[in-house]
Amino acid sequence: MELKNLFGDEDAVSPVIGVILMVAITVILAAVIGTFVLGLGDRVNQASPSATFSFDYSQSSGNITVDTVHDGGDSVAADQVNVTVGGQNVYGNGGLVVSSSDNSSFPNEDITAGDGLTVNSSSFSDGDAVKIIWKASGSDKTAVIGESEVNV
Numbered sequence: 001m002e003l004k005n006l007f008g009d010e011d012a013v014s015p016v017i018g019v020i021l022m023v024a025i026t027v028i029l030a031a032v033i034g035t036f037v038l039g040l041g042d043r044v045n046q047a048s049p050s051a052t053f054s055f056d057y058s059q060s061s062g063n064i065t066v067d068t069v070h071d072g073g074d075s076v077a078a079d080q081v082n083v084t085v086g087g088q089n090v091y092g093n094g095g096l097v098v099s100s101s102d103n104s105s106f107p108n109e110d111i112t113a114g115d116g117l118t119v120n121s122s123s124f125s126d127g128d129a130v131k132i133i134w135k136a137s138g139s140d141k142t143a144v145i146g147e148s149e150v151n152v
Helices: 003-008 013-037 040-045
Strands: 051-060 063-073 081-085 088-092 116-121 129-135 142-149
Touching: 051 142, 063 129, 081 116, 088 116
Parallel strands: none
Antiparallel strands: 051 063, 063 116, 081 088, 081 129, 129 142
16 A cells, blocks of 8 residues: 555535535524514514613502503504503504593603603502503514502
8 A cells, every 4th residue: 555545535525514604504594594484584673672660650539550661772663562450451543442541641752761651540550560561563573661559
């Protein structure tokens, strides 16, 4: 056996590298196509907003008033927000669901720092959960971006 033949025979290198590249390309294409087929690409684009809310509660004449204020963070589109108190929807689709002359609403467009929502009702009770729920547009993805408990 001659030593020169061991270093001079490189026939198998090219086909092995070609096969490895073809497998890598196939795996990458399968991952990209699978992401779009399963709809994972839509969910990546719509991350829930990072916003902070403060809550204040008061009681008068049997009615409990819930004051909610956007303290800071990302602005939130008003039509993507629902507010529930004790499971009862009080704000949704950019407007109040409960009507009262004492109630005030978030703005119709974007909810930004300093914007507030005030709702009162005799159906609210101490210990009710107050939730601000964000819903992604064109999707069924939701996230609770603010939460508190009625404490009067």
